[in-house]
Amino acid sequence: MSRASRFTSFLKLVEGPQTLGNGPKFWSGFAVVLLAACSYPAFADSYDVGNNVYFFNWLFMALGLSLIWGYGGSLSFGQTAFFGIAGYSYGVLTINLGDAYGLTLFSLVMAVAISALFAAVLGYFLFFGRINGVFLGIVSLSVTLVLERFMAQTAGPEWVIGKARLNGFNGMGAMPSLTIPWPGGNIVLYPDITLYYLTLALLVIVYLGLRMLVNSRFGNVLVAIRENPLRAEMLGYDVRKYQLGAFVIGSALAGLSGVLYTSWGNYITPASMGMTAASLPIVWVAVGGRSDLTTTLVGTFLVLIVFQSLTIHGSQYALVAMGLLLVITVLIAPKGIVTALVEFVSKMSDRRKSKAEEVR
Amino acid sequence: MEFLYSIFSFLYQFGDAFAFLVLSSCGLAVIFGMMGVINLAHGEFILCGAYVSTSAAHMGLPLPLAIAAGSIAAGIAGMIVELAVIRPLYARPLDTIVATWGISMIVTQGTLIVLGTTMAGSGTPFGSFSVGAYSYSIYRVVLMVMAVVTLAALWLMFTKTRFGILARATIQVPHVAEALGVNTNLIYSLTFGLGAALAGLAGGLYAPTMTLVPTMGASFMVEAFVTVVVGGADIFLGTAPAAVVLGLIKAALTSWKGQFAGQIGLLVAVIIVIRILPRGISGKILKERA
Numbered sequence: 001m002s003r004a005s006r007f008t009s010f011l012k013l014v015e016g017p018q019t020l021g022n023g024p025k026f027w028s029g030f031a032v033v034l035l036a037a038c039s040y041p042a043f044a045d046s047y048d049v050g051n052n053v054y055f056f057n058w059l060f061m062a063l064g065l066s067l068i069w070g071y072g073g074s075l076s077f078g079q080t081a082f083f084g085i086a087g088y089s090y091g092v093l094t095i096n097l098g099d100a101y102g103l104t105l106f107s108l109v110m111a112v113a114i115s116a117l118f119a120a121v122l123g124y125f126l127f128f129g130r131i132n133g134v135f136l137g138i139v140s141l142s143v144t145l146v147l148e149r150f151m152a153q154t155a156g157p158e159w160v161i162g163k164a165r166l167n168g169f170n171g172m173g174a175m176p177s178l179t180i181p182w183p184g185g186n187i188v189l190y191p192d193i194t195l196y197y198l199t200l201a202l203l204v205i206v207y208l209g210l211r212m213l214v215n216s217r218f219g220n221v222l223v224a225i226r227e228n229p230l231r232a233e234m235l236g237y238d239v240r241k242y243q244l245g246a247f248v249i250g251s252a253l254a255g256l257s258g259v260l261y262t263s264w265g266n267y268i269t270p271a272s273m274g275m276t277a278a279s280l281p282i283v284w285v286a287v288g289g290r291s292d293l294t295t296t297l298v299g300t301f302l303v304l305i306v307f308q309s310l311t312i313h314g315s316q317y318a319l320v321a322m323g324l325l326l327v328i329t330v331l332i333a334p335k336g337i338v339t340a341l342v343e344f345v346s347k348m349s350d351r352r353k354s355k356a357e358e359v360r
Numbered sequence: 361m362e363f364l365y366s367i368f369s370f371l372y373q374f375g376d377a378f379a380f381l382v383l384s385s386c387g388l389a390v391i392f393g394m395m396g397v398i399n400l401a402h403g404e405f406i407l408c409g410a411y412v413s414t415s416a417a418h419m420g421l422p423l424p425l426a427i428a429a430g431s432i433a434a435g436i437a438g439m440i441v442e443l444a445v446i447r448p449l450y451a452r453p454l455d456t457i458v459a460t461w462g463i464s465m466i467v468t469q470g471t472l473i474v475l476g477t478t479m480a481g482s483g484t485p486f487g488s489f490s491v492g493a494y495s496y497s498i499y500r501v502v503l504m505v506m507a508v509v510t511l512a513a514l515w516l517m518f519t520k521t522r523f524g525i526l527a528r529a530t531i532q533v534p535h536v537a538e539a540l541g542v543n544t545n546l547i548y549s550l551t552f553g554l555g556a557a558l559a560g561l562a563g564g565l566y567a568p569t570m571t572l573v574p575t576m577g578a579s580f581m582v583e584a585f586v587t588v589v590v591g592g593a594d595i596f597l598g599t600a601p602a603a604v605v606l607g608l609i610k611a612a613l614t615s616w617k618g619q620f621a622g623q624i625g626l627l628v629a630v631i632i633v634i635r636i637l638p639r640g641i642s643g644k645i646l647k648e649r650a
Contacts, residue, residue: 075454077461122631129635134398137457138585139630141400145582146627153620275578279465286458316473323465330459331448 014208016215018071018223020292020342037200041193049196050264055304056199057260062284062300063210063293064253070290071214072246073226074127078140079254079281081147084273086115086255087262088151088166091175096162099176099186108178108259115255116248123247127240144278151270171269178263189263199260206253210293213249222246254281276319280307283326289336299338365492373615376500377622378607379507382599383565384580385587386510387558389599392588394531394551396453397446400460402559402584403577404467409434409560410567410576411475417482423568426482430564431557438556442549450548464577471574479572503565510561511600518595527551582623586630592640601641605629 015022021030041049061079069075093107122143126136155168166172178195180187189195213219225232225239233239262268271277288299303325310318333340388402399405413430417423441463449456486498518524529537530547538544562580570576587606591598609629614622637644 075457125631125635131634134392134396134453134457135589135634137454138398138400139589139634142582142585142627142630145578146623149623150620275468275575275581276465279461282458282461316469319469320466320473323462323469326462326465327445327459330455330462331445334452334455 010212013212013215015211018214018219019211020294020339034204038197041196046192049193050190051308053196053199053264054261055301056196056203057257057264058281058284058304059203059257059297059300060206060260061254061257061281062288062296063206064250064257065281065285066250066290066293066296067210067214067253068246068250069285070292070296071219071226072222072243072250073229074243074247075137076140076247076250077137077278077282078122078144079251080273080278081140081144082115082119082251082254083258083261083277084144084147084151084268084270085118086111086258087268087272088172089114090259090262091172091268092161092164094175095164099179099188100181102179102181104176104179104263108263111259112252112255115258116252119248119251120244123244123251127243127247130240141278144273145275148270148273148275151273169270171267171271173267175262175266177266195264202256206256207293207297214293218242218245279326280322283322285336287325287329287337289339289342291335292339295336295338295342299336302338362492365494368491369494370611370615372496372500374607374611375504377610377614378603379500379504380566381583381587381603381606381610382507382511383503383558383562385584385591385599385603386514386595387555387560387562388584389588389591389595390514390558391552391555393593393595393598394527394555395450395548396593397450397456397552398453398460399552399555400457401441401463401467402460403579403581404464405434405438405556405559405577406563406566406580407467407471407574407577408437409563410570410572411471411479411563412560413564414479414482414567414572417568418480423482423485427561427564427567430567431561434560434563435553435557438559439549439553441556442552446552447545447548468574468577475574477573481570481572482568484568497569499568506565507603510558511596514558515596523547523550583626586626589630590633590640592637592642592644594642594645597645598640598642605641 021027040052044052061083065076065079068079089111090107093110094104097103097107122140126139131139151166152169154166155170157165159166159168164172164175176188178189180189187194189198214222221232221237221242224235225237225242229239258268258272261272284300284303285296287303288297289295303322307318307322310321329337335343384406387405388399391397391399391402409427409430411430412433413426416426416429421429441460445459445463446456449459484497484499486502488495488497490496518528526537526542527547527550529540530542530544534544537547566580570579587599587602590606591600591602606626606629609625610622613625633640
């Protein structure tokens with residue numbers, strides 16, 4: 001195979017059996033949405049733009065969970081642990097290194113790598129111990145809760161790494177934002193238009209990259225494992241390695257969310273790993289439709305918007321509504337509400353098509 | 361003499377850790393071992409037991425009756441949850457985790473909205489006694505006794521009563537039990553109710569020693585999970601020995617490095633145990649027997 005054709009066949013992985021949405025209709029829709037997202041800052045004030053960046057920050061964690069849970073079939077409740085580890089790592093690194101020479105970008109990469117490393121160690125014990133889905137959920141949740149308690153008790157002055165105080169329950173603040181070194185003055189990425197476009201670009205790259213990943217050999221094997229681990233093993237695949245791989249990639253994405261969030265607000269607290277925080281990603285992904293990247297993306301974005309407006313109008317009831325939404329989704333639309341809608345629409349259009357053919 | 365005092369101190373700490381592990385986990389273990397359902401709303405049944413028993417104590421009920429009331433209230437709540445949410449999901453065990461977590465969110469936040477951020481406790485009864493230089497709470501010793509009594513009562517219930525035998529039959533081969541005329545739906549409902557009632561009992565027993573806040577369930581969760589994971593699916597061959605082992609680890613680390621080290625130790629222990637014994641202690645024992 002020549003080099004060019006190998007490259008095009010690699011690019012073709014962006015469509016495939018493991019993702020909804022193929023053909024020109026889907027991609028023109030994708031282009032319209034992307035165009036709308038790109039022109040959004042022209043119509044909105046800078047507060048709304050910054051707020052949208054906040055939404056974007058969470059989508060990486062949701063996509064990662066979709067890969068682990070939806071495609072891999074292993075339910076992890078502990079994604080916020082990686083979120084918190086990366087957030088704190090970014091804080092400690094940038095407070096110590098400063099924001100010159102693009103060192104914040106180095107810190108970003110390091111923080112994501114640290115969370116991926118932590119995921120690899122934890123995942124080794126979990127997957128190579130061959131524990132099943134139920135136990136995976138509760139062990140990862142336990143790890144998250146203990147990490148939260150650990151960070152919450154670091155208030156004393158003895159908890160300091162270099163120049164960075166961990167500050168216990170009050171959380172760590174005053175770390176520099178992401179900064180791009182640029183001739184003629186560094187570009188500091190405050191929650192504003194520049195950061196908006198950068199996060200959007202990152203999101204599109206991650207989304208398309210994950211689409212390619214799940215349609216590649218790796219993704220197909222992962223889905224085979226989800227459908228029937230024993231059969232996949234009998235066919236000669238090392239189930240543990242694939243599950244661990246998905247877990248590390250998904251957790252690194254949670255870490256990316258953590259870094260972006262910490263840089264966005266210059267702030268991270270232990271509560272971002274707690275019980276409430278840990279439950280929200282499950283709600284987003286389950287409601288949207290965990291077994292597809294696009295429905296996860298759409299569902300997460302919608303749930304985030306609804307959750308924020310609920311928090312503004314009836315602050316206390318927002319979490320109750322989220323819990324209800326989760327229970328109802330599991331009982332009525334176990335594949336996710338967005339997925340159910342997509343299936344409903346495609347069924348209707350199929351019926352109309354077949355009816356039209358009958359008339360002819 | 362000094363040596364004997366420190367031995368007593370260690371034994372007391374071990375007993376305390378053991379009682380906490382057994383009481384906080386046995387409800388979870390009954391539901392998981394019998395039904396294969398991990399109940400993430402376990403902490404909220406504990407919360408229910410704690411709040412109901414404390415309110416009952418405030419109304420003048422004597423403490424044992426108040427605790428029983430809390431346990432019964434949690435049991436009834438459990439049967440309602442089983443009927444409304446768990447029953448349609450038996451074919452999808454992973455989804456029950458998600459659904460019970462939804463319930464947990466609703467209850468925690470609902471309690472916060474309805475009853476406020478905290479509730480006045482009832483105070484630890486019975487006072488204290490002293491051995492050597494340290495003084496110890498009598499109520500904690502009562503809790504240790506209650507843990508052993510609970511295990512014994514569960515053992516009697518599952519081996520000697522008609523309900524226990526029907527429950528074990530249902531769990532082993534549901535279809536055969538059903539064919540022989542057992543109302544398996546009722547058994548599932550009662551088993552879930554029993555698990556919830558045990559959680560309520562833990563809440564009622566520990567309510568006098570803690571501050572009552574809507575998120576108090578979470579403070580039981582790590583210990584309960586860890587015990588069930590290390591123990592495996594059987595309550596007597598799993599949960600009880602796991603509580604002994606983990607109690608020893610926790611007591612040793614707590615007296616050496618403080619309470620937080622105890623918790624980290626538990627977590628590390630559980631991760632290592634998973635690698636060596638994926639099906640827990642009871643899985644290991646039952647496999648060797650078979």
